[in-house]
Amino acid sequence: MSLSTRGAEAAPLQVTGPAFPAAIRVVDSHTEGEPTRVVVDGWPQPAGRTMAERRERLRREFDHLRASVVLEPRGHAAIVGALLTPPVEPGSAAGVVFFNNVGYLGMCGHGLIGVVTTLHYLGRLGPGVVRIDTPVGTVGAELGADGAVTIENVPAYCHALDVAVEVPGLGRVVGDVAWGGNWFFITHLPGLSVELPNLDALYRATRAILAALREQGITGKDGAEIDHVELSAPPRRADADCRNFVLCPGGEYDRSPCGTGTSAKMATLHARGELALGAPWRQESITGSLFHGWLTAGPAGLVPHIRGRAFVTGEATLRFDPADPFQGGLVP
Numbered sequence: 001m002s003l004s005t006r007g008a009e010a011a012p013l014q015v016t017g018p019a020f021p022a023a024i025r026v027v028d029s030h031t032e033g034e035p036t037r038v039v040v041d042g043w044p045q046p047a048g049r050t051m052a053e054r055r056e057r058l059r060r061e062f063d064h065l066r067a068s069v070v071l072e073p074r075g076h077a078a079i080v081g082a083l084l085t086p087p088v089e090p091g092s093a094a095g096v097v098f099f100n101n102v103g104y105l106g107m108c109g110h111g112l113i114g115v116v117t118t119l120h121y122l123g124r125l126g127p128g129v130v131r132i133d134t135p136v137g138t139v140g141a142e143l144g145a146d147g148a149v150t151i152e153n154v155p156a157y158c159h160a161l162d163v164a165v166e167v168p169g170l171g172r173v174v175g176d177v178a179w180g181g182n183w184f185f186i187t188h189l190p191g192l193s194v195e196l197p198n199l200d201a202l203y204r205a206t207r208a209i210l211a212a213l214r215e216q217g218i219t220g221k222d223g224a225e226i227d228h229v230e231l232s233a234p235p236r237r238a239d240a241d242c243r244n245f246v247l248c249p250g251g252e253y254d255r256s257p258c259g260t261g262t263s264a265k266m267a268t269l270h271a272r273g274e275l276a277l278g279a280p281w282r283q284e285s286i287t288g289s290l291f292h293g294w295l296t297a298g299p300a301g302l303v304p305h306i307r308g309r310a311f312v313t314g315e316a317t318l319r320f321d322p323a324d325p326f327q328g329g330l331v332p
Helices: 051-061 063-070 109-121 196-215 259-271
Strands: 023-031 034-041 080-085 094-099 128-134 137-143 149-152 157-167 171-179 183-187 228-233 242-247 281-284 290-298 301-308 310-319
Touching (some): 023 109, 034 063, 080 109, 109 128, 109 137, 109 149, 109 301, 157 196, 171 259, 196 228, 196 242, 228 259, 259 301
Parallel strands (some): 034 080, 183 228
Antiparallel strands (some): 023 034, 023 310, 080 094, 128 137, 137 149, 149 301, 228 242, 290 301
């Protein structure tokens, strides 16, 4: 059956895609080498009573903006984005949802340090203590007079020690499963040098481990997906305790020592009796940067503290031309 168009031409079919704003304003920074892109204006605010609800609204309704902001041609695969929102808890200064080249994060340690540094740069907060809401809980941060930021992360814990996984090309790999705001499988691979010139081999090994964990059904608590793999190695710096390589969910490596990864690592050390409450832990990244960490006891368990520095690297207004064939980013 067809509709009559007598006396007028039929209106052309209008096919509409996701809506893009004319522009989004961002501030870029890096935390010990790892980039953060904070969205400060132009992105429609997601509804939700909790930050977890807001993250889900972003996933359902605004994922095209996530891709357009962090992917090429406006970004690159290593960027972690951070959308600022109003707080959801009394006493908090802001809310934040972190995202990357493939999706959304529960928490991001380096990203939170970048957010605090950016808010200070924008004149929205001064040195002192601040609370910020994330999808996995409210975290604390203190901006020091020297510019360093100390975050008080969500409680961390070791879920399982000495978990074995059979990995093609590597054989039997044994590691620990821990939560530090994201889920980690933390292991040591003898003979594999944790050095920048060895990136190809590190990528192959950690991606193979991640795939094997999924294929063999090895998860975090309540079946939660393990989406980070952390390799531990002896440090190169005299002032460090350990060096790491962290594979992130989007397939990139963390240029910083990884805040949630350092939190998870300290939780496993505490579970083994190798790190006492209050004792310092200095985590070196593959790039040679450093986080200072320690654990305290809180009502909900172990509370990780991570200190590092972020530096603002630029401000930008991202434009979205409807005629641009890559308006929504180069999506893999």
